[in-house]
Amino acid sequence: MTSRAEILTATRRLIDRDGWEKLTIRRLAAELGIGPTTLYHHIRDKEDLLVQLLEHHISQLERPELPADPRDRVIASATALHDALAAWPWAAEVLTTDGFVGLLDESALWMVEGIVSGADEHGCTQEQSVHVFRSIWYYTVGEILVRAHSVQWPSGGEPPVFRETFDAEKVPHLAAVSGRWHELALRDTYRDGLRTFVDGLLAAGAPGARGPGGGA
Amino acid sequence: MTSRAEILTATRRLIDRDGWEKLTIRRLAAELGIGPTTLYHHIRDKEDLLVQLLEHHISQLERPELPADPRDRVIASATALHDALAAWPWAAEVLTTDGFVGLLDESALWMVEGIVSGADEHGCTQEQSVHVFRSIWYYTVGEILVRAHSVQWPSGGEPPVFRETFDAEKVPHLAAVSGRWHELALRDTYRDGLRTFVDGLLAAGAPGARGPGGGA
DNA sequence: ACCTGAACACCGTTCAAGT
């Protein structure tokens, strides 16, 4: 009597309530009111559960109209990817562990397609377009994972992000900025970095393909 | 009779032999020939052990002469950071989990200082220099983590990185490249991406600070 | 000081058995 849908919503409820690291097969079974072993009649193993959860949530993503301009389409696709993962940091963990593109079905691939097609149409070769995607993917997944782990002290004690004292002899520039580091590290600079990176990647891939403000 | 040095070398030996994910307190104790509980007289907990291991190995890193040119110094520092982590993917895992810069002692901070000082001297403000470091850090840690997990099938069966069939109606650009994706995804493009990113970040931070080929 | 076994509170997963 336990359905796939019930399992997925209970999993999501457990993660939302207790946190991603508290998701275990045994707790999920308790959440469902069944024995842990019963779960194995519906899922192959824990990884299978995670992948199903991820696919389900990505398939529910609203799919925005992507810009016609190649460069803007790359930015918009990467931002959609980023925001989807930022909402579920556990997803980023699943994706780094299990590989990304080979895992997901077509409902998620429009974001990858948006990046690759933008690079292609900008004038990149296939090699360069894949390179553009991979570079953006690394930057995005790194941002998600680092920031997801950094916000573990929401209102607890001291934020242990940066100690304030540095040896000005050995690391003068860090010493100079140390008092402000914490504040600066909290800023959301993903989009700034993304724009910079994309423009650089596209320029490196196909320098003459598009002037500043130029058309197709 | 169990020393800190003995524990750290045994930990390293266990990781090198059996892999990072096989490192447990109990296995480490067995490796040392002592009871698991005995270990707790020498380490506070598992995380403490990991941080000690990381600090020890980073402190043993050879410290290269960094270039005088700011841009080249940023590249060289980031590359040193990347290569250090690529050699120990478990370290990247520890660092994303525990925060980076606040955790390490001065023996590791020269890499961070190299990036921040390069950005500063290029003409970036403090905000911009921290942004440069963070962007590079995200890209680097993402690359390490994704690639570390992707090489889990060294000679096993099918590499599940990318399935070869795509719906050419829905994702035409992915369909076009699908046959080559796996090969392209294996290429080491970290340095290419890094150079592109750094040049973009520095240009965005301080556009007029340095012309192409210009000096200080 | 340094080390120990027993115990606590957990994990993921398998398997023979029940309805």
Added chain:
DNA sequence: ACCTGAACACCGTTCAAGT
């Protein structure tokens, strides 16, 4: 078909007890 308890092979960590 669907579900179960018991069991296996593990975890990190604590604590009272030993030398």
